[in-house]
Amino acid sequence: MARVGLSVQRLVAAAAELADEAGFDNLSVSALARRFGVKDASLYSHVRNLQDLRTRLALHAGGELIDRIAAAVAGRAGKEALTAFAGAYREYALEHPGRYAATQIRIDQALIADSPALRRTAEITYGMLRAYGLAEPDLTDAVRLLRSTFHGYCVLESAGGFGADRDVGASWDKAVDALHITLEHWPRERKSDD
Template identity: 75%
Template sequence: MPRVGLTTDRVVAAAADLADASGLEAVTVSALARHFGVKDASLYTHVRNLQDLRVRVALLAGGELIEEIAQAVAGRAGKEALAAFAGAYRAYALRHPGRYAATQIRVEQA
Protein backbone atom coordinates (compact mmCIF):
# COMPACT_ATOMS: atom_id res chain seq x y z
CA MET A 1 0.00 0.00 0.00
CA PRO A 2 1.41 3.45 -0.93
CA ARG A 3 2.57 5.71 1.87
CA VAL A 4 -0.05 8.32 2.73
CA GLY A 5 0.72 11.55 0.92
CA LEU A 6 3.24 9.97 -1.44
CA THR A 7 1.97 10.17 -5.01
CA THR A 8 3.52 9.75 -8.41
CA ASP A 9 3.16 13.50 -9.00
CA ARG A 10 4.99 14.29 -5.75
CA VAL A 11 7.77 11.83 -6.57
CA VAL A 12 8.23 13.29 -10.07
CA ALA A 13 8.11 16.89 -8.78
CA ALA A 14 10.75 16.08 -6.16
CA ALA A 15 12.89 14.41 -8.84
CA ALA A 16 12.58 17.51 -11.04
CA ASP A 17 13.58 19.77 -8.15
CA LEU A 18 16.55 17.52 -7.36
CA ALA A 19 17.61 17.57 -11.02
CA ASP A 20 17.57 21.37 -11.02
CA ALA A 21 19.49 21.61 -7.76
CA SER A 22 22.09 18.88 -8.28
CA GLY A 23 21.93 17.74 -11.90
CA LEU A 24 20.01 14.99 -13.63
CA GLU A 25 22.59 12.36 -12.67
CA ALA A 26 21.79 13.04 -8.99
CA VAL A 27 18.23 11.83 -9.57
CA THR A 28 18.16 8.28 -8.24
CA VAL A 29 15.52 6.21 -6.55
CA SER A 30 17.71 6.08 -3.43
CA ALA A 31 18.09 9.87 -3.31
CA LEU A 32 14.34 10.35 -3.56
CA ALA A 33 13.67 7.67 -0.96
CA ARG A 34 15.97 9.54 1.44
CA HIS A 35 14.16 12.79 0.61
CA PHE A 36 10.79 11.26 1.51
CA GLY A 37 12.11 9.23 4.44
CA VAL A 38 11.05 5.90 2.95
CA LYS A 39 12.76 2.77 1.68
CA ASP A 40 13.71 2.59 -2.00
CA ALA A 41 11.13 -0.13 -2.58
CA SER A 42 8.32 2.25 -1.57
CA LEU A 43 8.94 4.37 -4.66
CA TYR A 44 8.49 1.45 -7.03
CA THR A 45 4.77 1.75 -6.33
CA HIS A 46 4.94 5.06 -8.19
CA VAL A 47 7.64 4.54 -10.85
CA ARG A 48 8.84 1.37 -12.57
CA ASN A 49 12.56 2.14 -12.46
CA LEU A 50 15.10 4.94 -12.79
CA GLN A 51 14.55 5.34 -16.52
CA ASP A 52 10.79 5.63 -15.98
CA LEU A 53 11.41 8.30 -13.34
CA ARG A 54 13.69 10.30 -15.62
CA VAL A 55 11.26 10.00 -18.53
CA ARG A 56 8.50 11.33 -16.27
CA VAL A 57 10.74 14.29 -15.35
CA ALA A 58 11.33 14.87 -19.07
CA LEU A 59 7.58 14.81 -19.76
CA LEU A 60 6.92 17.24 -16.90
CA ALA A 61 9.65 19.55 -18.17
CA GLY A 62 8.43 19.31 -21.76
CA GLY A 63 4.94 20.32 -20.69
CA GLU A 64 6.25 23.25 -18.68
CA LEU A 65 8.47 24.36 -21.56
CA ILE A 66 5.62 24.18 -24.08
CA GLU A 67 3.39 26.24 -21.78
CA GLU A 68 6.05 28.93 -21.31
CA ILE A 69 6.77 29.11 -25.04
CA ALA A 70 3.06 29.31 -25.87
CA GLN A 71 2.62 32.22 -23.46
CA ALA A 72 5.68 33.97 -24.87
CA VAL A 73 4.58 33.77 -28.52
CA ALA A 74 0.88 34.46 -27.96
CA GLY A 75 -0.23 37.42 -30.07
CA ARG A 76 3.11 37.68 -31.87
CA ALA A 77 4.07 36.84 -35.45
CA GLY A 78 7.14 36.61 -37.62
CA LYS A 79 10.51 37.63 -36.21
CA GLU A 80 8.92 38.86 -32.99
CA ALA A 81 7.37 35.42 -32.36
CA LEU A 82 10.64 33.68 -33.21
CA ALA A 83 12.57 35.91 -30.80
CA ALA A 84 9.97 35.30 -28.08
CA PHE A 85 10.18 31.54 -28.71
CA ALA A 86 13.97 31.54 -28.44
CA GLY A 87 13.92 33.76 -25.37
CA ALA A 88 11.41 31.57 -23.53
CA TYR A 89 13.30 28.39 -24.47
CA ARG A 90 16.63 29.78 -23.27
CA ALA A 91 15.13 31.23 -20.08
CA TYR A 92 13.59 27.86 -19.20
CA ALA A 93 16.87 26.02 -19.82
CA LEU A 94 18.76 28.47 -17.59
CA ARG A 95 16.13 28.49 -14.83
CA HIS A 96 15.66 24.71 -14.82
CA PRO A 97 18.95 23.13 -15.94
CA GLY A 98 18.16 19.65 -14.63
CA ARG A 99 14.67 19.54 -16.06
CA TYR A 100 15.98 20.83 -19.37
CA ALA A 101 18.69 18.15 -19.35
CA ALA A 102 15.95 15.55 -18.90
CA THR A 103 14.30 16.72 -22.12
CA GLN A 104 17.52 15.88 -23.96
CA ILE A 105 17.83 12.24 -22.87
CA ARG A 106 17.41 9.45 -25.35
CA VAL A 107 14.50 7.23 -24.47
CA GLU A 108 14.97 3.56 -25.28
CA GLN A 109 11.93 1.77 -26.61
CA ALA A 110 10.40 -0.67 -24.19
Protein backbone atom coordinates in the same frame (compact mmCIF):
# COMPACT_ATOMS: atom_id res chain seq x y z
CA MET B 1 3.85 3.96 10.17
CA ALA B 2 2.56 7.41 9.24
CA ARG B 3 2.35 7.42 5.49
CA VAL B 4 3.97 10.23 3.62
CA GLY B 5 1.44 10.14 0.82
CA LEU B 6 3.50 9.34 -2.21
CA SER B 7 2.11 9.46 -5.70
CA VAL B 8 3.54 9.53 -9.16
CA GLN B 9 2.83 13.26 -9.43
CA ARG B 10 4.59 14.10 -6.18
CA LEU B 11 7.52 11.92 -7.13
CA VAL B 12 7.95 13.60 -10.48
CA ALA B 13 7.64 17.05 -8.92
CA ALA B 14 10.26 16.22 -6.32
CA ALA B 15 12.44 14.63 -8.97
CA ALA B 16 12.28 17.88 -10.91
CA GLU B 17 13.50 19.87 -7.91
CA LEU B 18 16.18 17.32 -7.16
CA ALA B 19 17.41 17.32 -10.74
CA ASP B 20 17.62 21.11 -10.77
CA GLU B 21 19.54 21.17 -7.51
CA ALA B 22 21.86 18.22 -7.87
CA GLY B 23 21.99 17.78 -11.63
CA PHE B 24 20.07 15.33 -13.78
CA ASP B 25 22.86 12.75 -13.55
CA ASN B 26 22.53 12.70 -9.79
CA LEU B 27 18.82 12.04 -9.88
CA SER B 28 18.60 8.63 -8.23
CA VAL B 29 15.85 6.59 -6.66
CA SER B 30 17.78 6.54 -3.40
CA ALA B 31 18.19 10.30 -3.27
CA LEU B 32 14.54 10.80 -4.08
CA ALA B 33 13.49 8.37 -1.34
CA ARG B 34 15.78 10.16 1.11
CA ARG B 35 14.05 13.41 0.28
CA PHE B 36 10.71 11.89 1.33
CA GLY B 37 12.20 10.17 4.39
CA VAL B 38 11.28 6.81 2.96
CA LYS B 39 13.13 3.65 1.91
CA ASP B 40 14.23 3.22 -1.70
CA ALA B 41 12.08 0.19 -2.25
CA SER B 42 8.94 2.15 -1.43
CA LEU B 43 9.22 4.21 -4.58
CA TYR B 44 9.00 1.15 -6.77
CA SER B 45 5.28 0.94 -6.06
CA HIS B 46 4.80 4.20 -7.93
CA VAL B 47 7.49 4.09 -10.55
CA ARG B 48 8.71 1.06 -12.44
CA ASN B 49 12.41 1.87 -12.29
CA LEU B 50 14.89 4.68 -12.68
CA GLN B 51 14.41 4.76 -16.42
CA ASP B 52 10.68 5.18 -15.92
CA LEU B 53 11.24 8.03 -13.47
CA ARG B 54 13.51 9.81 -15.91
CA THR B 55 11.07 9.43 -18.76
CA ARG B 56 8.22 10.82 -16.69
CA LEU B 57 10.37 13.76 -15.68
CA ALA B 58 11.32 14.35 -19.30
CA LEU B 59 7.70 14.49 -20.42
CA HIS B 60 6.79 16.71 -17.47
CA ALA B 61 9.60 19.13 -18.24
CA GLY B 62 8.80 19.09 -21.94
CA GLY B 63 5.27 20.13 -21.09
CA GLU B 64 6.42 22.97 -18.85
CA LEU B 65 8.80 24.19 -21.51
CA ILE B 66 6.27 24.30 -24.30
CA ASP B 67 3.73 25.99 -22.02
CA ARG B 68 6.17 28.81 -21.41
CA ILE B 69 7.00 29.08 -25.07
CA ALA B 70 3.36 29.06 -26.07
CA ALA B 71 2.60 31.85 -23.63
CA ALA B 72 5.53 33.90 -24.90
CA VAL B 73 4.72 33.43 -28.58
CA ALA B 74 0.97 34.00 -28.25
CA GLY B 75 -0.19 36.95 -30.32
CA ARG B 76 3.17 37.59 -31.93
CA ALA B 77 4.50 36.86 -35.39
CA GLY B 78 7.68 37.11 -37.42
CA LYS B 79 10.77 38.34 -35.66
CA GLU B 80 8.85 39.18 -32.50
CA ALA B 81 7.64 35.61 -32.24
CA LEU B 82 11.09 34.23 -32.91
CA THR B 83 12.63 36.40 -30.21
CA ALA B 84 9.93 35.50 -27.72
CA PHE B 85 10.29 31.80 -28.52
CA ALA B 86 14.03 31.94 -28.10
CA GLY B 87 13.84 33.95 -24.91
CA ALA B 88 11.39 31.61 -23.24
CA TYR B 89 13.43 28.61 -24.33
CA ARG B 90 16.74 29.85 -22.96
CA GLU B 91 15.14 31.19 -19.79
CA TYR B 92 13.70 27.79 -18.98
CA ALA B 93 16.94 25.99 -19.74
CA LEU B 94 18.94 28.27 -17.46
CA GLU B 95 16.33 28.40 -14.72
CA HIS B 96 15.80 24.64 -14.60
CA PRO B 97 19.00 22.96 -15.76
CA GLY B 98 18.04 19.55 -14.39
CA ARG B 99 14.59 19.59 -15.94
CA TYR B 100 16.04 20.84 -19.20
CA ALA B 101 18.66 18.10 -19.21
CA ALA B 102 15.84 15.63 -18.74
CA THR B 103 14.22 16.77 -21.98
CA GLN B 104 17.34 15.67 -23.86
CA ILE B 105 17.08 11.97 -23.11
CA ARG B 106 16.01 9.44 -25.66
CA ILE B 107 12.35 8.56 -25.28
CA ASP B 108 10.40 5.67 -26.67
CA GLN B 109 8.70 6.70 -29.92
CA ALA B 110 5.43 5.21 -28.72
CA LEU B 111 5.40 7.55 -25.73
CA ILE B 112 6.23 10.52 -27.91
CA ALA B 113 3.31 9.80 -30.19
CA ASP B 114 0.71 10.17 -27.48
CA SER B 115 2.42 12.98 -25.64
CA PRO B 116 0.34 16.08 -26.32
CA ALA B 117 3.19 18.34 -25.20
CA LEU B 118 5.61 17.19 -27.84
CA ARG B 119 3.05 17.41 -30.60
CA ARG B 120 2.21 20.91 -29.44
CA THR B 121 5.87 21.81 -29.61
CA ALA B 122 6.01 20.82 -33.25
CA GLU B 123 2.82 22.73 -34.04
CA ILE B 124 4.01 25.92 -32.39
CA THR B 125 7.42 25.77 -34.00
CA TYR B 126 6.08 25.17 -37.48
CA GLY B 127 3.39 27.79 -36.89
CA MET B 128 5.93 30.40 -35.92
CA LEU B 129 7.87 29.77 -39.12
CA ARG B 130 4.85 30.19 -41.35
CA ALA B 131 5.45 33.93 -41.32
CA TYR B 132 8.64 33.37 -43.31
CA GLY B 133 6.77 31.73 -46.14
CA LEU B 134 8.79 28.56 -46.40
CA ALA B 135 7.50 25.38 -48.02
CA GLU B 136 8.58 21.82 -47.42
CA PRO B 137 11.24 20.55 -47.27
CA ASP B 138 12.68 23.94 -46.40
CA LEU B 139 10.29 24.23 -43.50
CA THR B 140 11.55 21.07 -41.83
CA ASP B 141 15.14 22.09 -42.52
CA ALA B 142 14.53 25.43 -40.85
CA VAL B 143 12.90 23.81 -37.83
CA ARG B 144 15.88 21.54 -37.46
CA LEU B 145 18.25 24.46 -37.68
CA LEU B 146 16.37 26.41 -35.02
CA ARG B 147 16.11 23.47 -32.66
CA SER B 148 19.78 22.66 -33.08
CA THR B 149 20.93 26.19 -32.44
CA PHE B 150 18.72 26.79 -29.43
CA HIS B 151 19.53 23.46 -27.93
CA GLY B 152 23.23 23.59 -28.65
CA TYR B 153 23.58 27.08 -27.28
CA CYS B 154 21.80 26.26 -24.02
CA VAL B 155 23.74 23.06 -23.52
CA LEU B 156 27.08 24.74 -24.14
CA GLU B 157 26.22 27.75 -22.03
CA SER B 158 25.01 25.81 -19.03
CA ALA B 159 28.01 23.49 -19.27
CA GLY B 160 30.27 26.51 -19.04
CA GLY B 161 31.46 25.97 -22.58
CA PHE B 162 31.67 29.64 -23.48
CA GLY B 163 34.93 30.85 -22.01
CA ALA B 164 35.49 34.04 -23.98
CA ASP B 165 35.09 37.37 -22.25
CA ARG B 166 31.84 38.38 -23.93
CA ASP B 167 28.38 38.65 -22.41
CA VAL B 168 26.57 35.39 -23.06
CA GLY B 169 23.16 37.03 -23.25
CA ALA B 170 24.38 39.47 -25.88
CA SER B 171 25.72 36.64 -28.00
CA TRP B 172 22.34 34.94 -27.72
CA ASP B 173 20.48 38.02 -28.90
CA LYS B 174 22.86 38.29 -31.80
CA ALA B 175 22.35 34.63 -32.65
CA VAL B 176 18.59 35.13 -32.72
CA ASP B 177 19.01 38.17 -34.96
CA ALA B 178 21.21 36.10 -37.22
CA LEU B 179 18.65 33.31 -37.39
CA HIS B 180 15.96 35.80 -38.33
CA ILE B 181 18.09 37.04 -41.19
CA THR B 182 18.78 33.46 -42.22
CA LEU B 183 15.09 32.68 -42.34
CA GLU B 184 14.46 35.72 -44.53
CA HIS B 185 17.29 34.85 -46.91
CA TRP B 186 16.63 31.13 -46.82
CA PRO B 187 18.39 29.14 -49.61
CA ARG B 188 15.20 27.66 -51.00
CA GLU B 189 14.93 24.38 -52.78
CA ARG B 190 14.92 25.02 -56.52
CA LYS B 191 11.82 23.99 -58.40
CA SER B 192 13.61 22.10 -61.22
CA ASP B 193 13.64 25.13 -63.54
CA ASP B 194 17.02 26.83 -64.11
